[in-house]
Amino acid sequence: MYNISNQSKIIDILDDIRNHNLYVHNDILEFAEFDSDEFSDRPVYLVETLATINSIVKNGAMLLYGGHGGGKTTLSKYLGQVFLNKSEYQIEKAILRGHQQLTEEKMLGSLNFKQILSPDLIPEDGDIDVKWNEFVKSEWKIIDEINRLTPYAQNILLSLLAEGVVKYQNQTYPIGDFTVFATMNPPDEGNVILPPPFMDRFALALPITMPDHSTLQTIGKTDDSQKNDFSFSLGGVALNEIKDEVSKLKYDPEAEEFINTIVSEYRLCDRIVKEASDSITVDKGLCTNGSECRYLTTELPCSKIEHPLSVRVKQDLYKYGKALAWFLGYDTVKVIHINALAPYMIWHRSKLSERYIRNNLKEYFNNNKFSVNANLDGTKEIVSLIFNKFEHRMKNFLIDYKKAMNADLHIDELEQLIDKCSGYDEDLMIIKEIHPELVKLKKVYTKVIDYKKAIKEAYDPRVLMDLHGKLKREYSIQIRQQLSKEIETKIRKNKITKFDKQRFKIVISDIIDLKSVKIEIKGLKDFKKEPLSSLITEYDLTVMKIDNILYFEYQGPENTQLINELKKLTK
Numbered sequence: 298m299y300n301i302s303n304q305s306k307i308i309d310i311l312d313d314i315r316n317h318n319l320y321v322h323n324d325i326l327e328f329a330e331f332d333s334d335e336f337s338d339r340p341v342y343l344v345e346t347l348a349t350i351n352s353i354v355k356n357g358a359m360l361l362y363g364g365h366g367g368g369k370t371t372l373s374k375y376l377g378q379v380f381l382n383k384s385e386y387q388i389e390k391a392i393l394r395g396h397q398q399l400t401e402e403k404m405l406g407s408l409n410f411k412q413i414l415s416p417d418l419i420p421e422d423g424d425i426d427v428k429w430n431e432f433v434k435s436e437w438k439i440i441d442e443i444n445r446l447t448p449y450a451q452n453i454l455l456s457l458l459a460e461g462v463v464k465y466q467n468q469t470y471p472i473g474d475f476t477v478f479a480t481m482n483p484p485d486e487g488n489v490i491l492p493p494p495f496m497d498r499f500a501l502a503l504p505i506t507m508p509d510h511s512t513l514q515t516i517g518k519t520d521d522s523q524k525n526d527f528s529f530s531l532g533g534v535a536l537n538e539i540k541d542e543v544s545k546l547k548y549d550p551e552a553e554e555f556i557n558t559i560v561s562e563y564r565l566c567d568r569i570v571k572e573a574s575d576s577i578t579v580d581k582g583l584c585t586n587g588s589e590c591r592y593l594t595t596e597l598p599c600s601k602i603e604h605p606l607s608v609r610v611k612q613d614l615y616k617y618g619k620a621l622a623w624f625l626g627y628d629t630v631k632v633i634h635i636n637a638l639a640p641y642m643i644w645h646r647s648k649l650s651e652r653y654i655r656n657n658l659k660e661y662f663n664n665n666k667f668s669v670n671a672n673l674d675g676t677k678e679i680v681s682l683i684f685n686k687f688e689h690r691m692k693n694f695l696i697d698y699k700k701a702m703n704a705d706l707h708i709d710e711l712e713q714l715i716d717k718c719s720g721y722d723e724d725l726m727i728i729k730e731i732h733p734e735l736v737k738l739k740k741v742y743t744k745v746i747d748y749k750k751a752i753k754e755a756y757d758p759r760v761l762m763d764l765h766g767k768l769k770r771e772y773s774i775q776i777r778q779q780l781s782k783e784i785e786t787k788i789r790k791n792k793i794t795k796f797d798k799q800r801f802k803i804v805i806s807d808i809i810d811l812k813s814v815k816i817e818i819k820g821l822k823d824f825k826k827e828p829l830s831s832l833i834t835e836y837d838l839t840v841m842k843i844d845n846i847l848y849f850e851y852q853g854p855e856n857t858q859l860i861n862e863l864k865k866l867t868k
Contacts, residue, residue, distance in 0.1 A: 304624060361503055
């Protein structure tokens with residue numbers, strides 16, 4: 298079992314918050330349960346769990362949607378105190394409160410007034426310094442009532458979420474790793490519409506209902522003295538340490554395949570490319586009565602989805618799947634974790650058929666089922682359909698399909714799998730995605746097997762790099778990137794084992810001197826990127842940040858630009 302010491306500390310704090318009646322929501326995250334004896338009887342509370350995993354991923358962004366006074370901002374502030382060990386006042390200072398008069402200066406910062414009054418203080422480059430606001434500088438960012446921001450203000454935040462930088466006048470501020478919580482109240486006359494590209498930047502979105510009757514029994518019985526006596530400390534545990542643990546979690550191959558399946562199912566259609574069609578949609582002629590589409594059934598999701606998902610959903614599901622598994626005490630990410638998370642990471646990022654939403658709501662009402670949010674409810678139904686199809690495919694097709702894509706099947710077995718798929722025309726994904734891919738693979742399968750054998754038998758870096766170069770031009774091999782990665786991993790392993798590890802401890806204030814190093818270091822946004830293939834033949838580098846100290850671990854040759862810079866900074 299995974300080391301759950303940090304997980305236990307987090308849950309202890311969450312339980313204290315709950316027991317002190319500081320925040321209480323009792324909804325449960327379906328399909329999720331703890332994998333530890335310590336918490337085997339503890340419910341997996343929906344709101345606190347999703348908010349917590351948003352806190353322990355890198356660059357987490359979550360939207361909390363619900364009525365006034367539901368505790369959305371309160372929970373975000375409490376978690377900021379817990380994970381950053383800051384006071385309520387420090388978290389409060391960095392909150393951005395949405396309103397339509399919010400200017401760029403109020404959001405980002407202002408020019409240095411002293412330099413404006415005294416031109417001799419202006420730097421040689423002629424740019425007046427910017428005094429950045431606490432919202433920009435804080436790692437913990439809360440945006441209250443985000444749907445009151447103007448489109449212009451939304452664009453500023455889009456730059457922050459998409460690029461990790463904010464820009465004002467001629468200056469930019471790289472914000473590094475961040476955690477964002479945005480709250481959103483129901484529509485009123487002061488609200489603006491949040492466009493799809495902006496919504497897509499929020500990995501998680503959660504409609505929060507008001508507390509139920511049993512919960513109301515405890516609300517209002519906590520005075521300020523109880524809150525002031527409460528300790529939000531994690532006992533010296535650094536948030537970056539937790540994030541590092543989360544990022545190292547491995548995936549069960551089935552779980553990653555399930556993510557790929559969800560994203561694929563959302564775009565599949567027998568007649569059009571959904572992401573490129575506006576005039577013909579599932580609600581406009583494609584799936585209406587009389588369309589005579591053989592896939593227009595209640596068991597298939599394609600007719601229920603108007604707009605597909607972005608690739609960003611795959612990236613976010615992969616990242617947050619690790620966080621949920623870690624929080625629940627698992628050492629690998631499993632299908633159940635993705636199944637539990639997916640609806641909350643999808644419903645706000647894809648448009649469903651209006652006809653489907655209406656019919657789904659009608660069914661809920663007729664069956665006396667409670668509806669939290671029509672789009673979320675519809676998304677849950679769709680994910681359930683995809684999950685059922687996935688389980689069937691996993692047993693009958695996907696295991697052999699994965700073997701084929703790894704060139705682990707005999708050519709005769711590949712041909713048998715192709716024949717099996719060609720007769721399975723009731724499954725749109727098999728017909729449109731899996732079968733054509735296998736047919737294409739068959740044409741180059743012998744060549745792929747030869748490459749796999751050559752990689753396995755080669756140990757000389759020059760031979761491996763020669764294979765790497767040849768694969769770049771093998772355009773007919775759709776898995777050439779996977780084969781290239783195998784080569785890079787083998788080269789790196791053979792190279793770095795020749796060198797001893799060296800460790801360096803550097804204060805962050807000195808890190809400016811490293812900006813000339815052209816390498817992307819995990820967790821630091823200031824560095825320029827260099828292709829992995831050239832990096833991997835030289836050295837291995839990891840870095841961990843604890844408070845204001847960076848701990849570098851280097852394994853590679855002497856006299857590289859990087860090792861020389863690291864040595865200078867530690868003299």
